[in-house]
Amino acid sequence: MTAPYHGRCNCGAVTATFASEPLWVRQCWCRQCQRAAAGSATVNALFPIEGMTLAGEVAWKAYDAASGNTVEQGFCPSCGTPIFGRNSSRKDSLVVRLGFLDAGHGLKPSSVIWLDEAPAWAVIDPALEQFARQSPPPLSPGAS
Template sequence: MTAPYTGRCNCGGVTVAIDAEPVTTRQCWCRQCQKIAAGGPTNNAIFPLEAITIAGARAQSSYVAASGNTLTHEFCATCGSHVLAHSSARPHLRTIRMGMLNEGHGLAPAAAIWLDDAPAWAHIDPALERWDQQPPAPAMGQ
């Protein structure tokens, strides 16, 4: 499938519409992502901010990540489903959680990042581009 992409949280209280293709797609194994993904990675699609329309009540939390950037996670204020994340280093991009998108979106991770933090039991697709820590910013995100 190609843009536009649409999605919603578990309760339907937060919806998203995206009018662009992702800048990149990534599977993240950092410890923070493992905590929000019940021990596994998060699977993410990074889009330009101006291509995203979000409706619904969201809550957020922020922390300084191992990269040194402040990361902010937004989630549905009602059901807690993770919606997106954004970094202080790239305010013009948003990282949408692939689970937020409606079925049939056709996106898949192109890279696995923060592999230094992956547990020993993790199975990482050998076809993915691999980064032990934070990769360079996506081409558009320079």
């Protein structure tokens, strides 16, 4: 599938449409992501804010990421589904949790970051570009 992509949280209170292709899709094993993703990595797509439409209320919680940036996690206040990530150093794009997108979107990660913090049982696809911590510029900084 190609753009536009649609997404919804588990309860349907938040829905969104993304008009363009993501700038990247990657997996993140940082500790904050493991907490957000129930013990596994998050899978994240970076979409430009331009062309994005959003319906429903998103709750935001800020924390200091391992990268040193301030990262905010956006989630549905009703059902708790992780939806967005936002980085203090990046204003024109938004990280979207891949699970938020409707089935059949066809997007998949091309890289994996923060392997230093992955548990020993994590199975990493050797086809992915791999980074021990944050990926170097221009991919950096991550909001995941």
